Every structure is written in structure tokens, then in C-alpha cells.
Amino acid sequence: MPPPLSRRAALAGLGAVLLAGCGPHELPAAPPLPGTAGGSPPPSPSPSPSPTPSVTVDGADGPVAVPGGATRVITLDTAELDSAITLGIPPVGAAKAPLAPGLPDYWPASWLARIAVVGDIGDPPDPVAIASLRPQLILSNRTRDAAHLNLLRGLAPTVLTQTTGAPWKENFHLHAEALDRREQAAAVVAAYARHLDQSGRALAAAGLTGQHVSLVRFVEGSPTVRLYARQNFPGSVLADLGLPRPDPQNTDQFAVETAPDQLARADGDVLFYAGYGDPDRNGLNAALASPAWRTLGAVRAHRAFPVDDRLWFQGIGYTGAHFLIADLLHILGAG
Known part of the structure; x- marks a missing residue:
């Protein structure tokens, strides 16, 4: 097997494209941060946000009155973080995945450095840490924070989606409503459609459209290996690209759990794998050294x-x- 590709190296060019707002795949520019130009760091939070007219948003727990044009936002999961920054509103605080070293690092480090980490996703929120950021709006989902809703709404108007992952596009529209960014959301959706079209043509030109793509994740704390099916974020992106899946993963469910000694079910024409947590504890290192993997x-x-x-x-x-699409194209030699 060739040495692992560096994601930073693979995406360095695309990062420049995103920040410049132009390029061969017509990717959208990285959203301008409030009060800044281009990709410069976001400003320090204003000491006292001005009152704004409220709008009513129909979240998973019913109607929520939120301030129109809220800029002091807390996001408590990674989808909400992506939506907020994509729509030009970097949150003042965000929760990170429990076993991750920090927030997802496909965003510029200078931006992430200005976002306070307020705890781990799914943990009981820290009311002192959140209140100190004077939020106008909190975004999360019921999967992570249904049990914490009363606490959160005591700190700021809180909008939850029903879940996360597979319905990320529908959730994005709810986030856009809560952030009062409907027009910007329409532009984001249109840019994604253009990127899909151009990427699909690149895959076809490289003769890759019939490749069955396997998605495998090793998760610390789980005794099984997770084969991602169609009802999740990366599975939906592969579907958008028209890439087929191996039979064990070609199901309308989140994932298929398989024993480490039954890795044959993870096979495909192309296999992408990742580990969450420590590679010695999530089974990744053991799997890579096993005969089942090598066959x-x-x-x-x-x-x-x-x-x-x-x-x-x-x-x-x-x-x-x-x-993700740019990474995939780069790895497969179609980008």
C-alpha cells in the first residue's frame, strides 16, 4: 500500500481556491466574516449586541423566537458549526467531538482560534462558559441536546434540529432561517450543485463512475468496525456524486457493524478509512496489521x-x- 496521503497537502490548493472564491471547480468563497475582508480573522465579540427584531423559527421542539440577524451564536455540534461559518457567521463558542483534539480543522486556523470551545458534544452544557459569551442564539440537535433544552433556553433562544448527519441539507435550511441568512443559503446550495456537476464530469473522464466505494470507520469504545451505509453525511455525498457502494453498505441505514475478523464485508473497488480516537484503542492499528485487512x-x-x-x-x-469531494478527487487522481 502506498504511504497515506496528507490531507493538508491534498487540500492546500483547494483551501486557497475557497479563500479566493474562484477556481476550476467554481467552489464558493470562504464566507466573509462579519466586519472583515476575505479570510482575515473574525473580529472580537462586540461588548453589547444591539436588540434586533425577532423572527420565529419552527425547530424540532416547536416555534422559537430568535433575534433577527443574530451574530453571537453558540454551536453544539459540527453540522451547526459548518452551517454558521458557511453562512458567514463564525460562532463565538462551539462544542467539539469528545475524542477530537479540537474543532474540525478544514477551516482556517486563524478563524478557529477565535472560537471558544465550550465543552464536548453531547455532554451537559457548561452554563457559565456559555453565558460568559453572551449568546443571542444556540444551535444544536435533539440527538445531542434534547435532555439539555431547558438549561440551554435559559441561556439564549435555542433551535434544535431533530437529528444530525444524513439530513444535513434540510438542517442547513433550518440553520439559515435561525441565522436570518436565507439568500446566502440559496447561493450555497447553488454552488454545491455546480461543484457536483463538475466533479461528476471529472470522475467520468477518469473512468471512475462505476467504482464501488467503501467507507470504513474505527471508533474508540466500539468492539466492532463501522461500515458506513447510505444514511449518513459521507454516504450522502457519495450518492450525490453518483458513486455506487459495495452490497453490504448499499442499505438505507446509518451503518453496518461488523466484527474485526469479518473485514471482508468492508471491501470495495476503492476503500476510504478513518479512525476516531486513539488508533491503538479504536482497533485501527490492529486491523491494518491483520491478515483479514491484507487480503x-x-x-x-x-x-x-x-x-x-x-x-x-x-x-x-x-x-x-x-x-470531502476535493479530497476524494485528489486521491483518485480525478482532481
Whole structure:
């Protein structure tokens, strides 16, 4: 197997394209931050946000009155983080995945440095940390924070989607309503459609449209290997690209759990894999050294590639999707 590709190297060119707002795939520019130009760091939070007329948003827990044009936003999952920054409103605070070293790093480091980490996704929120940021709006989902809704609404208007992952496009529209950014959302959706069209043509030109793509994730704390099916973020992006899936993963469910000694079910023409948590504890290192892994057709054909977990499996949203597609094209030699 060839050495793992560096995601930073693979995406360095695309990052410049995103920040410049132009390029061969017509990707959208990285959203201008309030009060800044281009990709410069976001401003310090204003000391006292001005009152704004409220708008009513129909979240998963009913109507919520939120301030129109809210800029002091807290996001408590990665999809909400992607939506907010994509729409030009970097949050003042965000929660990170519990076993991740920080927020998803496909965003410029200078932007992330100005976002306070307020805790881990799914943990009980820290009311002191959140209140200190004087939020006008909190975004999350019921999967993570249904049990914490009363606490959160005591801190700021809180809008939850029903879940996260597979319905990321529908959730994005709810986030756009809450952030009062409907016009910007329409532009984001149109840019993604253009990117899909151009990427599909690039895959076809490279003769890759019939390749069955396997998605494999090793998760710390799980005794099984997770084969991602269609009802999740990366699976939906592959579907948008028209790429078929191996039979065990070609199902309308989130994932198929398989034992480490049954890795044959993970095979495909192309295999992308990632680990969440420590590679010695999530089973990744053991799997890569096992006979079951070495006998996979994708591995023997040098078509098994490590990818960044914080992008492919945590980067839920339109900007994450753009980077995932660019990463995929680069790895397969179609970009």
C-alpha cells in the first residue's frame, strides 16, 4: 500500500481556491466574516449586541423566537458549526467531538482560534462558559441536546434540529432561517450543485463512475468496525456524486457493524478509512496489521486510503462536503 496521503497537502490548493472564491471547480468563497475582508480573522465579540427584531423559527421542539440577524451564536455540534461559518457567521463558542483534539480543522486556523470551545458534544452544557459569551442564539440537535433544552433556553433562544448527519441539507435550511441568512443559503446550495456537476464530469473522464466505494470507520469504545451505509453525511455525498457502494453498505441505514475478523464485508473497488480516537484503542492499528485487512481486494490493489476523520465523518455541512469531494478527487487522481 502506498504511504497515506496528507490531507493538508491534498487540500492546500483547494483551501486557497475557497479563500479566493474562484477556481476550476467554481467552489464558493470562504464566507466573509462579519466586519472583515476575505479570510482575515473574525473580529472580537462586540461588548453589547444591539436588540434586533425577532423572527420565529419552527425547530424540532416547536416555534422559537430568535433575534433577527443574530451574530453571537453558540454551536453544539459540527453540522451547526459548518452551517454558521458557511453562512458567514463564525460562532463565538462551539462544542467539539469528545475524542477530537479540537474543532474540525478544514477551516482556517486563524478563524478557529477565535472560537471558544465550550465543552464536548453531547455532554451537559457548561452554563457559565456559555453565558460568559453572551449568546443571542444556540444551535444544536435533539440527538445531542434534547435532555439539555431547558438549561440551554435559559441561556439564549435555542433551535434544535431533530437529528444530525444524513439530513444535513434540510438542517442547513433550518440553520439559515435561525441565522436570518436565507439568500446566502440559496447561493450555497447553488454552488454545491455546480461543484457536483463538475466533479461528476471529472470522475467520468477518469473512468471512475462505476467504482464501488467503501467507507470504513474505527471508533474508540466500539468492539466492532463501522461500515458506513447510505444514511449518513459521507454516504450522502457519495450518492450525490453518483458513486455506487459495495452490497453490504448499499442499505438505507446509518451503518453496518461488523466484527474485526469479518473485514471482508468492508471491501470495495476503492476503500476510504478513518479512525476516531486513539488508533491503538479504536482497533485501527490492529486491523491494518491483520491478515483479514491484507487480503482485501482494495488493499491488494493499493486502493485503500486513509482519510481525515474530522473532515469525512465530522465535517457535516456544505463546506465540509466541498472539501470531502476535493479530497476524494485528489486521491483518485480525478482532481
